[in-house]
Amino acid sequence: MAGNSFGKIFVLTTYGESHGTAIGGIIDGCPAGIQLDLEEIQKELDRRKPGQSNLTTQRKESDRVTFHSGILDGLTLGTPIGFLIPNKDQRSKDYSNIENVYRPSHADYTYDKKYGIRDVRGGGRSSARETACRVVAGAIAKQILATRGISVIACVRAIGQIEINDLPVKLDVEQVEASAVRCPDPETTNKMVEVIMQVKKEGDSLGGVVHCQVDGLPAGIGEPVFDKLHADLGKAMLSINAVKGFQIGSGFEGVKLKGSEHNDEFVMEDGEPTTKTNKAGGVLGGISNGEQIYFDVAFKPTATIYKKQQTVTKDNKETEFQAEGRHDPCVVPRAVPIVESMAAITILDAMLRKESNQF
Amino acid sequence: MAGNSFGKIFVLTTYGESHGTAIGGIIDGCPAGIQLDLEEIQKELDRRKPGQSNLTTQRKESDRVTFHSGILDGLTLGTPIGFLIPNKDQRSKDYSNIENVYRPSHADYTYDKKYGIRDVRGGGRSSARETACRVVAGAIAKQILATRGISVIACVRAIGQIEINDLPVKLDVEQVEASAVRCPDPETTNKMVEVIMQVKKEGDSLGGVVHCQVDGLPAGIGEPVFDKLHADLGKAMLSINAVKGFQIGSGFEGVKLKGSEHNDEFVMEDGEPTTKTNKAGGVLGGISNGEQIYFDVAFKPTATIYKKQQTVTKDNKETEFQAEGRHDPCVVPRAVPIVESMAAITILDAMLRKESNQF
């Protein structure tokens, strides 16, 4: 009810303020008897962490996850998986400069309006640090999906005004990871790195678009009315910090086409119905049709900038605010594993929901 | 679990196939003692119905809703509101032409893959007819929100390649309803009517974009992590038939701005913190900030067209399909009350969730 759980059968619940002693979570409803590679989970966490290159923040968070339950000798027990990530960076910094000031385009003001109280240290619960827990659950979901040959791969499609021209029809994870900004095109990568370095120098920030592809999902997954597969995917993405938009398949561009241009005709291929095109993005009527699921996620530019901005205090006085400390000028590359994680959780959950409908 | 319910506290559950005896629903969790105008609900239903002008289908569905419970002498009892809309158009038409054929970009194929059985008449459960029930619940939610001075108004922003240039900062419902396509600009309306008439003649179809504004919502509404207010709004919209995209505030365009251009600075106005700009679209960290909430919803072109298309049969044979009967070449104007309804349900539900957090 308070919104800290995601999923209906494979359910992730998270807790944790940015600068408390730890963040963590519980995964309930993970099927039993599945072999998990715990090192692989840690690697996914490392993909999300700050300080991976000089493009991102230099804070050295070393997020180490420990599991307390639900896994025995690498096998899932079917019981809830409790996990914890200690907060290393919780030294008593001086937060007096933001304690009573509402940082523009941050959640300080709205948390105060909602709860009447908030942990001002590092953004508290509103910090994107919470997404580390999503990556833990997502890494598990990805491993489970992989046992069925289902892959979830995302990449950076655009940063600021730089956008890749030709997205690969099928992403290659090595190609993505080879790029400093997780863009599968080297030339675009260079341009993106350039603009990021430029805004960093300016004390400014950039947003971007993450593109994600799910391959191998069989037809028939998704609930058809309110919990359409792409509706749940959309919610999953929009729940990530800084996301302002989601589109699947042809998305906002598709509205410019006529039906005859947009419809995906069916043909037979290898004995299975398949579509000649995939404007739908792999979903018809909210249910997967066996084609690739692909979608885009829009991230606004990071709210934290080093320029002076006008704002107000908790006691309703106008003032100015300028950020200090080390922050990413562009978080979009680090958002790639988060997008993948939320997609994997959503897809696995939908598959388990389908099981519950069989008798 | 099977996805026919929406909301956490104000919960709508719907049932009904397009050509069964009736569609209907239950609204659970409606607060008690609220005066409802039942005629107003019927009027909202009428806004959704086909046959409102020569731009839309000429089927004369007269959707009359009857309420069976939860309301006494116009006052809500706090008990579930059961309602029913008889299906008038359920005469035994000949569906043999589509019984074994998967219509391109419809849900015929995916329903079969999911359930192994489906009601072929008029699309069955996958028909947009189901959205009539959403309008009933949405009309109730709108009335309840209105008692707090909260309005939810949507309009058509684009149809095909025709898009309004300057959207009013605050929509006027009369202005919207005065347009044959629910576009608040008369000149754009004319162009939209023109392209719709054109594709109708061609036997083709169009999509479009619906824009929605929520005014009067106080700050502090929304749950901050997975159930961010705009995540729930996004899911609500993406659950509507034919929707392929959702964006709030600056959306996909906003990613091209720098943080310094995108951030909404706070100033004091009438003794309340307010923002100079509203790139955020009224939500910070998933919680309303007291500014206008506005968002866009992308509808793909209607899948039903009168052109011959390639497809396959249930028993995996390639064939051709051409639609018959009367169908809208563009459903976007009729989608306006559906978007408003889903928005109103989502907002009201979020407000009730906030109540549950008080003690």
Place this chain on the structure above:
Amino acid sequence: MAGNSFGKIFVLTTYGESHGTAIGGIIDGCPAGIQLDLEEIQKELDRRKPGQSNLTTQRKESDRVTFHSGILDGLTLGTPIGFLIPNKDQRSKDYSNIENVYRPSHADYTYDKKYGIRDVRGGGRSSARETACRVVAGAIAKQILATRGISVIACVRAIGQIEINDLPVKLDVEQVEASAVRCPDPETTNKMVEVIMQVKKEGDSLGGVVHCQVDGLPAGIGEPVFDKLHADLGKAMLSINAVKGFQIGSGFEGVKLKGSEHNDEFVMEDGEPTTKTNKAGGVLGGISNGEQIYFDVAFKPTATIYKKQQTVTKDNKETEFQAEGRHDPCVVPRAVPIVESMAAITILDAMLRKESNQF
């Protein structure tokens, strides 16, 4: 949230006040492709209806259920099953005698405290009439369970101070239905009939105990911590009007035994582990063990009596109240199909939940 839904995967939501135009419900999550015998559902409804003998009220409710969706040619579609039972007995009777009076041990007072408004006619939403909807869903669940060889049979174990001595280890539905009070022992039946006739003459009422047996359920069903199978069964039973107690297996008597007397030792039988005794009532650690599930449900005496009672009015004045009209002096025999229905829904739901845990 408002408590009008039951189940997690096979979900029943009901609506309806006793004297509104209709009661009804939606069953969501019913598996697809299952053959239903609709006449059989009506027969179960008839088992619940008043006026079956001169022991029960003479009101001639003829509860006819109609289905609006989710079933085509007798087969479930996997989509929600909407159904409706018109209220025949809704003529505008005179309720002025109870409008402002809180009937003792009824829910008039508490509904007013909760909602600030209530439908005074026939108890409104608090009437046991609502349980007719449970019987519709239960009848469907029973049919689905029967396809797996699982039976759910209940009987009357006690009425007032009359209790059957030796309960059959396995109930026979014909034997139960042959009794005017649904007690499988003819001699006890006679005594029960006698006391009911006696209190009827006195204008008084009786309670009793319903006993229920579930046979054929395989081991491994139920969730182990908060949603233990017997916890969900207990909740299901306690949600039925007038129920004040629930016990499974040895129940309250079992606390008097030592562990060595109470433990059910395992032995092999037909190649399967089985227990020599069944004090557990078929559940260990909240999960079925393959033995018979049996439990008891305590119903308080009907609150409506024809004796003068002290009470208060809505405006806090002391007064007296004496019931009028026709009411059952003992509803326990009619509760048998309700108990079976809630048990069947709970068991089926638990089985579907187990499916959702497989991958």
Place this chain on the structure above:
Amino acid sequence: MAGNSFGKIFVLTTYGESHGTAIGGIIDGCPAGIQLDLEEIQKELDRRKPGQSNLTTQRKESDRVTFHSGILDGLTLGTPIGFLIPNKDQRSKDYSNIENVYRPSHADYTYDKKYGIRDVRGGGRSSARETACRVVAGAIAKQILATRGISVIACVRAIGQIEINDLPVKLDVEQVEASAVRCPDPETTNKMVEVIMQVKKEGDSLGGVVHCQVDGLPAGIGEPVFDKLHADLGKAMLSINAVKGFQIGSGFEGVKLKGSEHNDEFVMEDGEPTTKTNKAGGVLGGISNGEQIYFDVAFKPTATIYKKQQTVTKDNKETEFQAEGRHDPCVVPRAVPIVESMAAITILDAMLRKESNQF
């Protein structure tokens, strides 16, 4: 869905196997701005722990709870409260004697049937150790309820065949805690201690009945149909390890009374409607009526005994089993804080649900 969460608004989710590294949980939906006494929470945990007297097991679990989030300077933040209790007793004992043997009346067999895998050490997830997490959440709920003058106090009513004659109409917590078995009557306490010492000597075990009283709850709390207040209380109790029965108010004894003997007549007292008697146990139609809520919970005798019992192995061979190690001959006194905790969580959740219904 997998049953490791309890509550709808104030939601506790727990994780942890008996001999993993830790157990723990997340409380989501705790209202913001409430002052918590963390020492008091630890004291409640201490009430549950083994080794409190020579009547209980001598294992020295020192359950220390640590909080990781949701609380700042003793005030709740409205964000999820993550907590953890390390398992001290997790040294690699020899479990080879039970690894392949199904202990009678334990959950070993059913876990294997459900999951196909289980943690055999100390019962794994099926161990009552999990209830420590319930006590943490319950202690918080009790503190929150206390701010409204609501108390939740339980005691031991019966152990084996020894039962207290006259239960105090209003329990006194000091009186209860003064008893070695948490029975408010010194004489009965002595008898209970005696039988426990006796069965301990015999290597046998005992069950009992816990009685619980909730005072100060205002009228109007509870949802009226499926989530009746006593149905949720019943489920809460039946979800506790070893519980086989629940009754509220007059319970199973009440069925022997006539309506005229059982009905609680209303009178005015201090300007408020109140009932002359309280057979209902404080609930009418599932909603609190302002009187004391009281109920009984039946615990079966502990399954672990030191007598040789017949059983079967995982590979379907008959064998014998005799428990080793230190175990309580009677856990009922330690169950008192668990019953209180589950009651407090249920009551607080119901109160918050009522808030969600106001507008």
